[in-house]
Amino acid sequence: MLSLRQHIKETIRLAWPVSVAQLGWVAMSIVDTIMVGKIGPDPIAAAALGSGFFNVVYVLGLGVSLGATPLVAIAVGARNTKSARAIFEQSFLLNMTCAVGMTLLVYFGADVMWYLNQPPAVVELAVGYTKWLAFSALPFMFFQTYRQFLEGFSIMRPAMIALLTANVVNVAVNYAFIYGNWGAPALGLNGAAIATFLSRLYAAFFLAFVAFRLDGMSRHRPSWRALSLDFPLVKKIFALGAPGGVQMFFEVFAFVAAGFMVGWIGAKELAAHSIALNVASVSFLAATGVAAAGSVRVGNAVGERNPVKTRRSGFAALGVAAGFMGFAAVGFLVFNRELVAVFVDDPETLRIAAALLLVAAAFQIFDGLQAAGMGVLRGLTDVKVPSYVAVVAYWAITLPVGYLMAFVFGWGVYGVWFGFVVGLVSVALTLIVRFNYLSKRADEI
Numbered sequence: 162m163l164s165l166r167q168h169i170k171e172t173i174r175l176a177w178p179v180s181v182a183q184l185g186w187v188a189m190s191i192v193d194t195i196m197v198g199k200i201g202p203d204p205i206a207a208a209a210l211g212s213g214f215f216n217v218v219y220v221l222g223l224g225v226s227l228g229a230t231p232l233v234a235i236a237v238g239a240r241n242t243k244s245a246r247a248i249f250e251q252s253f254l255l256n257m258t259c260a261v262g263m264t265l266l267v268y269f270g271a272d273v274m275w276y277l278n279q280p281p282a283v284v285e286l287a288v289g290y291t292k293w294l295a296f297s298a299l300p301f302m303f304f305q306t307y308r309q310f311l312e313g314f315s316i317m318r319p320a321m322i323a324l325l326t327a328n329v330v331n332v333a334v335n336y337a338f339i340y341g342n343w344g345a346p347a348l349g350l351n352g353a354a355i356a357t358f359l360s361r362l363y364a365a366f367f368l369a370f371v372a373f374r375l376d377g378m379s380r381h382r383p384s385w386r387a388l389s390l391d392f393p394l395v396k397k398i399f400a401l402g403a404p405g406g407v408q409m410f411f412e413v414f415a416f417v418a419a420g421f422m423v424g425w426i427g428a429k430e431l432a433a434h435s436i437a438l439n440v441a442s443v444s445f446l447a448a449t450g451v452a453a454a455g456s457v458r459v460g461n462a463v464g465e466r467n468p469v470k471t472r473r474s475g476f477a478a479l480g481v482a483a484g485f486m487g488f489a490a491v492g493f494l495v496f497n498r499e500l501v502a503v504f505v506d507d508p509e510t511l512r513i514a515a516a517l518l519l520v521a522a523a524f525q526i527f528d529g530l531q532a533a534g535m536g537v538l539r540g541l542t543d544v545k546v547p548s549y550v551a552v553v554a555y556w557a558i559t560l561p562v563g564y565l566m567a568f569v570f571g572w573g574v575y576g577v578w579f580g581f582v583v584g585l586v587s588v589a590l591t592l593i594v595r596f597n598y599l600s601k602r603a604d605e606i
Contacts, residue, residue: 168477172454176481178317180450182308185324187442189331189360193353194439196335198504202432204350205505207286209353209435210274210424213417214287215294218267222259222298224406226252226305228398230453231460231540233313238464242380249310250383251394257412260302267295279424283431286350293354297361304365307372315457316375331360363572394415408548415555415584419563419577426567429571430574433513436447436504437578440514441521441528444489451482452536459540459600472600472604475537479593486529493522507536513574520578527582534592541599550591559584 190212197204229252236244271291274284308320334356341347348355373382416438423434457476462470494502497518498511505511538547563580566572572579 165473165477167369168458168473169481172474172477172481173459175315175317175454175457176450178448179312179453181435182317182321182324183446183449184443185328187439187446188328189357191439191443192328192335193357194331194435194504196339196342197350197353197366200339200349202428202505202507202510203282204282204286205435206280206283206424206428206547207290207350208353209420210279210283210287211271211291211294213413213420214271214291215267215416216411218263218270218412219298219301219410221406222256222263222302223305224404224409225259225399225402226256226302226309227405228252228402229479230313231456231542232401233310234457234460234540235464236288237314238461245310245313246381246383247391247394248398249306249381250388252310252389252398253306253383253392253580254388255395255398256302256306257299260299263298263302264295268292269345271295277421277424279421280343280428283424283428290350290354293351294357297354297358300358300361300365304361304368307365307368311372312453312457313460314378315461316378317453319368319371319375323364323371326367327360327364330363331356334359343499350505357527367431373418386479401539401542404544404548405535405539408544408551410523411552411555415559417575418560419580422564422567422577423574426573429507429510429580430513432505433501433510434574434577436501436510436514437517437521439504440493440500440518444486444492444525445528445532447485447489448482448532451478451485451529452532454478455533455537456540459537463541475540475596475600478528478533478537482529482533483526486525490522490525493518493525516575517578520575520582524582524585527585530589531585534589537596538592540600541596543595543599546595547592550595551588552601553583554588555590558587
């Protein structure tokens with residue numbers, strides 16, 4: 162039996178490649194914001210609106226794709242090779258079906274932004290950007306199919322390499338199509354969306370090429386010619402992934418809705434809100450990596466029918482997440498102006514964004530705990546109740562408190578962010594209590 166210290170080391174070993182891979186995803190958005198920021202503040206605000214709209218749909222697909230990982234991890238713990246391969250095949254069918262729906266929904270739904278009482282100049286840019294961005298849903302879900310399967314085997318590094326190198330593609334295509342370099346047309350913000358699509362396409366094919374060439378993975382290669390729909394298994398994957406997608410949908414939608422509220426205040430406040438969220442999202446990457454590691458390790462322990470290992474794996478993940486996010490909070494307190502100065506030169510926007518990072522410092526630890534809590538509960542195949550908790554916390558607590566503080570008490574954009582603090586604290590504490598209760602009965606799963 163591993164000690165708690167050994168569990169922490171193993172969690173970090175699995176978490177860091179996932180965190181770096183997540184940094185690869187977010188780095189694309191950060192680079193887009195930096196490069197687009199050179200052409201003015203309106204494109205920054207438009208990118209925030211468009212990305213937010215896309216992300217509301219994107220997280221639904223992301224949640225569905227995550228349903229495969231704990232099932233694969235449990236199969237690995239039980240040494241069931243045939244089951245793991247079947248999960249990959251059916252998740253591929255499910256994920257690509259979702260990808261088509263996501264593309265259509267984002268493309269044709271983008272025009273709704275005209276009715277959200279946002280600055281017209283910003284909306285005009287955001288709609289075109291979002292329609293281009295819609296096509297990146299297909300390579301994203303293709304990538305996720307392979308990534309979540311490999312993570313079920315505790316193989317984290319290939320996705321990390323794919324996403325880090327994809328950023329090189331993103332920067333190069335941004336440079337060409339945003340500014341019109343190397344003979345390419347100057348497409349401005351739309352050029353950033355094209356770069357996102359091509360970089361995600363590269364990452365998808367890179368991972369597909371590598372996945373079954375890894376040591377020991379060739380026996381899991383799917384039988385594409387004999388591939389057929391196994392509806393009960395698809396239903397099982399969907400039932401495990403969809404509630405997580407719904408939870409992330411309401412969480413991201415809450416942040417998007419908060420962005421809309423900030424947009425009612427002013428364009429500079431919206432740009433500052435976008436910049437501060439970009440910076441805060443970098444620290445959150447570590448928590449998502451720990452969540453993925455915790456989900457896999459708890460799933461393995463469940464497959465082994467080992468409740469003691471289940472509890473130690475889960476609490477190790479929670480501890481690692483809290484520790485790193487506490488370190489990030491200190492960084493925000495000390496270097497807030499330096500961090501946001503990378504994105505913008507406008508003094509007023511910079512001042513507001515730096516102040517928002519001080520608010521972000523207050524919720525860092527709880528943001529990490531809620532992410533890790535979702536992950537370890539997913540390893541227990543517990544997804545429905547956490548999704549209900551998230552919906553209530555974000556929509557019955559975060560947004561009402563944010564609106565009240567911003568517009569009734571006059572705190573403006575800082576009031577909206579105060580709502581984040583209250584909501585994240587409530588989610589984190591609830592999930593920790595639930596894991597403590599359910600992990601004691603893990604051998605019954």
